[in-house]
Amino acid sequence: MTADPAPLVEVHDLKRVFDVSKPWLNRVIERAPRQFLKAVDGVSFEIRKGETFALVGESGSGKSTVARMVVGLLPPSAGTVTIDGVSMHDAAAADDRQRLRRRIQMIFQDPYASLNPRWRVGRIIAEPIRAFSLIESEAAIAERVGELLTLVGLHPDDRTKFPHEFSGGQRQRIAIARALASDAEFIVCDEPTSALDVSVQAQILNLMRDLQERLGLTYLFISHNLAVVRHMASRIGVMYLGRLVEVSDGKSLFSAPRHPYTRMLLDAVPDVAMVGKVRQSVKGEIPNPLAPPSGCTFHPRCPLVFDRCRSENPPVIDGVACHAVQAGRVAAA
Amino acid sequence: MPHEDTAPILSVRDLTVEFVTRRGTLRALDRISFDVARGEVLGVVGESGAGKSVTGSAIIGLIDPPGRIAGGEVRLAGERIDNLPPEAMRKVRGKRIGMIFQDPLTSLNPLYRISEQLIETIRVHTDLDAAQARARAIALLDEVGIPAPEKRIDSYPHEFSGGMRQRVVIALALCAEPEFIIADEPTTALDVSVQAQIIALIKSLCRERGTSVMLVTHDMGVIAETADRVAVMYAGRIAEIGPVRDVVKEPLHPYAKGLMGAIPSLEGETPRLVQIPGSMPRLSAIPQGCAFNPRCSQVYARCHVERPELIAVGSRKVACHLYDTRSKSGVAA
Ligand SMILES: Nc1ncnc2c1ncn2[C@@H]1O[C@H](COP(=O)(O)OP(=O)(O)OP(=O)(O)O)[C@@H](O)[C@H]1O
Ligand SMILES: Nc1ncnc2c1ncn2[C@@H]1O[C@H](COP(=O)(O)OP(=O)(O)OP(=O)(O)O)[C@@H](O)[C@H]1O
Ligand code: SF4
Ligand code: SF4
Ligand SMILES: [Mg+2]
Ligand SMILES: [Mg+2]
Numbered sequence: 001m002t003a004d005p006a007p008l009v010e011v012h013d014l015k016r017v018f019d020v021s022k023p024w025l026n027r028v029i030e031r032a033p034r035q036f037l038k039a040v041d042g043v044s045f046e047i048r049k050g051e052t053f054a055l056v057g058e059s060g061s062g063k064s065t066v067a068r069m070v071v072g073l074l075p076p077s078a079g080t081v082t083i084d085g086v087s088m089h090d091a092a093a094a095d096d097r098q099r100l101r102r103r104i105q106m107i108f109q110d111p112y113a114s115l116n117p118r119w120r121v122g123r124i125i126a127e128p129i130r131a132f133s134l135i136e137s138e139a140a141i142a143e144r145v146g147e148l149l150t151l152v153g154l155h156p157d158d159r160t161k162f163p164h165e166f167s168g169g170q171r172q173r174i175a176i177a178r179a180l181a182s183d184a185e186f187i188v189c190d191e192p193t194s195a196l197d198v199s200v201q202a203q204i205l206n207l208m209r210d211l212q213e214r215l216g217l218t219y220l221f222i223s224h225n226l227a228v229v230r231h232m233a234s235r236i237g238v239m240y241l242g243r244l245v246e247v248s249d250g251k252s253l254f255s256a257p258r259h260p261y262t263r264m265l266l267d268a269v270p271d272v273a274m275v276g277k278v279r280q281s282v283k284g285e286i287p288n289p290l291a292p293p294s295g296c297t298f299h300p301r302c303p304l305v306f307d308r309c310r311s312e313n314p315p316v317i318d319g320v321a322c323h324a325v326q327a328g329r330v331a332a333a
Numbered sequence: 334m335p336h337e338d339t340a341p342i343l344s345v346r347d348l349t350v351e352f353v354t355r356r357g358t359l360r361a362l363d364r365i366s367f368d369v370a371r372g373e374v375l376g377v378v379g380e381s382g383a384g385k386s387v388t389g390s391a392i393i394g395l396i397d398p399p400g401r402i403a404g405g406e407v408r409l410a411g412e413r414i415d416n417l418p419p420e421a422m423r424k425v426r427g428k429r430i431g432m433i434f435q436d437p438l439t440s441l442n443p444l445y446r447i448s449e450q451l452i453e454t455i456r457v458h459t460d461l462d463a464a465q466a467r468a469r470a471i472a473l474l475d476e477v478g479i480p481a482p483e484k485r486i487d488s489y490p491h492e493f494s495g496g497m498r499q500r501v502v503i504a505l506a507l508c509a510e511p512e513f514i515i516a517d518e519p520t521t522a523l524d525v526s527v528q529a530q531i532i533a534l535i536k537s538l539c540r541e542r543g544t545s546v547m548l549v550t551h552d553m554g555v556i557a558e559t560a561d562r563v564a565v566m567y568a569g570r571i572a573e574i575g576p577v578r579d580v581v582k583e584p585l586h587p588y589a590k591g592l593m594g595a596i597p598s599l600e601g602e603t604p605r606l607v608q609i610p611g612s613m614p615r616l617s618a619i620p621q622g623c624a625f626n627p628r629c630s631q632v633y634a635r636c637h638v639e640r641p642e643l644i645a646v647g648s649r650k651v652a653c654h655l656y657d658t659r660s661k662s663g664v665a666a
Binding site: 059167168169197198199200201203206209224226231254264266268269270273275286 | 380381496497525526527529532551552553554557558559578581582591592593594596597598599600605606607608609612
């Protein structure tokens with residue numbers, strides 16, 4: 001690993017707790033205690049320049065919460081996020097962070113919600129250019145907007161239209177063009193194609209890969225669709241109830257998953273390659289995050305559970321957080 | 334199917350559904366025909382707006398004005414049901430045809446206990462007394478995999494997780510022992526591991542009870558694992574229909590080929606996903622001849638003037654002129 005370029009993004013022991021208590025009066029009347037939800041509980045990973053790092057996991061596992069902390073939209077309860085050496089949350093780094101801002105962008109699942117419906121597309125895409133004063137002359141801004149629209153497969157004349165005049169896939173292209181407008185290098189994509197049809201999804205995924213090759217972009221890519229993640233990511237982190245249970249390069253995660261949860265997840269995904277094959281049934285459901293199981297939070301569903309799992313939270317060692325793997329109780333898959 | 338001795342449970346012929354709007358009459362379904370055999374799962378796939386849900390609604394007589402069935406017929410066990418008076422149709426719905434929708438909360442009343450909802454439905458459709466109906470409801474919950482059903486049956490819907498609620502909806506659809514079930518995106522709102530459980534449940538119901546299912550989804554993985562046959566819809570028409578193995582592994586229709594190639598799979602490395610250029614036409618602008626012609630790479634003169642009808646090609650049917658052996662230009666690729 002020594003030959004790899006330095007990481008662009010470093011996430012260290014990131015935690016986020018939400019206070020989900022009932023209002024004070026209710027607590028007093030019902031004698032209910034305060035309630036806290038550990039949405040993210042000690043997550044660490046690195047993203048190298050030019051790679052796609054994916055986070056997968058079921059609903060509520062904390063993927064979006066990690067993403068929002070990485071881009072600085074949400075303050076962590078503990079832990080650090082460092083991008084190109086600059087802390088995303090340390091007050092002392094505010095000036096450096098301001099300079100970093102334009103290099104980081106985010107793309108969301110619902111492109112409609114993230115595009116101002118009353119603005120024409122040209123203004124939407126030009127907004128980051130103006131906000132960061134990247135180009136001064138209006139003529140040059142217009143030219144740049146035309147270039148960006150062409151880059152994402154739209155027509156420069158589309159600048160005069162409103163978001164509602166576009167299909168879902170086209171709106172996602174607009175969102176990508178806007179993200180690129182500030183010459184972003186690092187783009188956090190939270191379920192960028194989950195709301196799209198497979199055929200449109202293919203267009204957007206191909207576009208994102210082309211842009212990565214041409215512009216050397218770095219992606220943090222979030223999805224619950226493992227086939228999409230396999231297609232896009234060079235490295236993958238698997239989340240379960242706020243913890244990162246396995247981090248691995250894309251190929252080995254699919255050919256040799258190590259954590260029991262990763263194995264279960266891979267077994268559960270309906271896949272077109274599975275026509276006519278019989279698979280094992282999946283047991284149990286995701287536990288209540290307000291009262292997570294003790295020790296390893298996966299233990300009530302784990303086929304390999306043993307005494308230590310119920311009391312001790314397994315640390316991440318060599319990319320896996322599992323007592324059975326660490327004790328050599330698991331044969332490689 | 335060439336040699337059939339058992340009559341299909343559902344038979345749809347030339348079904349046409351139109352919506353009368355200010356901008357004119359929109360044809361959402363344009364002469365679609367298919368059969369579903371007893372105990373069979375027919376998958377229905379296609380991009381958003383292809384007409385999948387409208388097909389389901391038309392079969393159960395739930396097309397509301399300004400929509401109407403403008404032609405064709407629907408037969409359940411040989412008997413026409415598309416022209417029944419509303420009261421008679423209401424009996425067919427629920428009793429002979431069960432329904433499962435994407436969001437279990439739309440099928441469950443949040444104000445009533447699960448027990449009340451199940452028992453009431455059972456008593457409407459059978460002549461069991463209250464105690465017998467309760468026993469039957471518990472047996473059904475057990476059958477759909479709710480643990481400790483005798484304890485959980487008196488819960489309210491919000492006390493169940495999403496996956497458990499969807500199981501209750503399936504139990505509700507099974508109450509009257511319907512011959513045919515329409516499941517419209519039953520797993521889309523669920524997590525992968527829960528999704529796998531629901532798929533397994535639907536499959537075992539067909540096997541054990543001989544129930545037939547029309548499974549609507551845009552997830553090809555779900556279809557590949559669940560369905561016996563699959564219909565690929567495009568712009569209100571059936572492009573291809575046949576055994577799932579053939580259609581998924583070796584689609585014939587150019588649209589079906591594009592759709593299958595667009596899906597990232599867990600198996601095998603795909604550097605680039607197949608991209609179908611353009612997007613599905615609006616109902617107000619469906620092209621003449623073959624509706625897919627503006628996006629088809631194999632389009633030729635005939636496609637612009639003549640609509641391709643479904644023609645038998647081996648075990649399946651395809652609506653594409655390329656497979657019309659009568660035509661000189663037929664080049665079955
Ligand atoms: N602002 C908030 N206040 C309280 N709880 C929150 C808040 N945001 C997230 N949570 C909780 O934190 C947990 C993680 O949520 P998060 O949105 O990060 O999950 P996710 O992995 O992105 O899920 P999904 O796949 O459904 O998007 C969930 O239990 C969620 O309910
Ligand atoms: N009440 C209505 N009035 C006008 N048009 C309608 C109405 N209901 C459906 N349509 C149109 O009929 C077509 C088919 O819709 P349908 O809901 O069957 O699509 P679908 O294949 O189920 O798509 P999805 O995957 O998005 O659920 C669409 O173009 C839709 O806009
Ligand atoms: S730590 Fe124990 S319970 Fe958790 S995944 Fe490993 S074996 Fe299973
Ligand atoms: S009929 Fe013509 S346009 Fe339509 S799918 Fe076949 S070749 Fe393409
Ligand atoms: Mg999320
Ligand atoms: Mg639908």
